Amino acid sequence: DTGVSQNPRHKITKRGQNVTFRCDPISEHNRLYWYRQTLGQGPEFLTYFQNEAQLEKSRLLSDRFSAERPKGSFSTLEIQRTEQGDSAMYLCASSPAALGFGANVLTFGAGSRLTVL
Amino acid sequence: QKEVEQNSGPLSVPEGAIASLNCTYSDRGSQSFFWYRQYSGKSPELIMSIYSNGDKEDGRFTAQLNKASQYVSLLIRDSQPSDSATYLCAVTGSGGGADGLTFGKGTHLIIQP
Numbered sequence: 652d653t654g655v656s657q658n659p660r661h662k663i664t665k666r667g668q669n670v671t672f673r674c675d676p677i678s679e680h681n682r683l684y685w686y687r688q689t690l691g692q693g694p695e696f697l698t699y700f701q702n703e704a705q706l707e708k709s710r711l712l713s714d715r716f717s718a719e720r721p722k723g724s725f726s727t728l729e730i731q732r733t734e735q736g737d738s739a740m741y742l743c744a745s746s747p748a749a750l751g752f753g754a755n756v757l758t759f760g761a762g763s764r765l766t767v768l
Numbered sequence: 769q770k771e772v773e774q775n776s777g778p779l780s781v782p783e784g785a786i787a788s789l790n791c792t793y794s795d796r797g798s799q800s801f802f803w804y805r806q807y808s809g810k811s812p813e814l815i816m817s818i819y820s821n822g823d824k825e826d827g828r829f830t831a832q833l834n835k836a837s838q839y840v841s842l843l844i845r846d847s848q849p850s851d852s853a854t855y856l857c858a859v860t861g862s863g864g865g866a867d868g869l870t871f872g873k874g875t876h877l878i879i880q881p
Contacts, residue, residue, distance in 0.1 A: 684868050691776070693856050693871030694812065707868070742811055755800045755860050757869060759811040 655760035657743050663766045664733055671729045672763040676745030683726050684757060685718055686742040687711070694742055700726060733767045740764050770795045774857050774872035782880050787844040789875050791857030794838070801833055802869065803842045804856040812856055816842060847879045 656675040664670050676683045681702050686694035697716070698708045702723040712718075715733075720726040730737055741764075744757040771794040781787040789803075800819050804812035818824045818831040818840065830843040840859075844851055854876050858869040 686868075686871075691873065693772075693858075693873045694869075696868040696870065699868050740811075755802070755869065756814060756817060757802075759813070762811050 655743055655745055655758055657741075657760035657763050659763060660761060661764045661766075663768065665768050666735060667732055669729065669731045670733060670765060671727055672741050672743075672765075673725060673727050674743030674760060675725045676743070677747075677758060678724075680745035680747050680758075681723070682746040683720055684744040684746070685726070685728050686744065686759075688740045688742055688762075689738075697728075730765070733765075735767045738765055738767045770798070770859070770861055770870040772857055772859055772870050772872035774855075774875050776873055777876040778878050779875055780878045780880055781847050783847060783849060785847055787847045787851065787877055787879070789842040789844075789855050789857075789877065791840045791842075791872055792838055793840070793857075793859045793870075795859065795861055795870075796835075796838060798838075798859040798861060800860040801831070801840045802858040803829075803831060803840075804858060804871075806854045806856055806874065808853075844877075849879045849881050852877060852879045 658673045684699040685697040688694045696709050697712050698718050700720040703720050715731045718728045740762045742762045744759045746757050773792045803816040805815050806812045816831040818833045824831045828845045832841045854874040856874045857872040
């Protein structure tokens with residue numbers, strides 16, 4: 652296992668188009684997180700899954716954003732009708748155990764950079 | 769609303785000196801605390817975690833936690849140019865972290881050769 656994998660690494664799209672990002676977590680990790688990071692800011696929490704269940708969504712996640720993790724393995728984050736304000740790095744992270752302090756040790760993927768023209 | 773505050777810097781430190789990075793957090797119930805390092809254009813990587821009051825040392829890095837003051841810090845001894853990066857402080861909420869980590873904006877550290 653080589654860590655958290657994200658695809659595509661870069662995406663340039665025109666305003667109004669839909670985009671989808673994929674994240675493959677570390678195989679034994681059952682928690683998966685999506686974060687968004689803009690220049691000069693720390694990562695902002697968007698949503699997280701425990702296995703296939705989406706347990707929390709940030710109010711940052713408008714109804715144009717949807718995330719899935721259908722079989723508890725990989726996850727997708729779709730942005731519909733993209734806006735220029737959606738331009739950011741979208742980071743996926745995973746963590747191991749469901750309980751205890753180790754559950755919060757996040758390993759990040761390399762990120763998917765979105766540019767909306 | 770959980771908040772994590774860091775001085776954005778840049779913090780400039782001579783090579784070989786001690787770099788001191790600070791972070792305060794608003795949620796008194798936060799239980800876990802982390803320092804991530806992020807190089808420009810790269811994703812964050814974990815360098816330290818700390819869960820109880822006091823100091824935790826790992827090589828050249830020491831994390832310090834004071835829950836009463838809601839303060840966590842990171843010391844980097846014998847600073848190297850390769851330590852130049854943005855350092856992100858992250859904390860869990862009082863729910864134990866089920867809602868993920870809240871990050872500060874990061875402190876940009878520059879180690880001068």
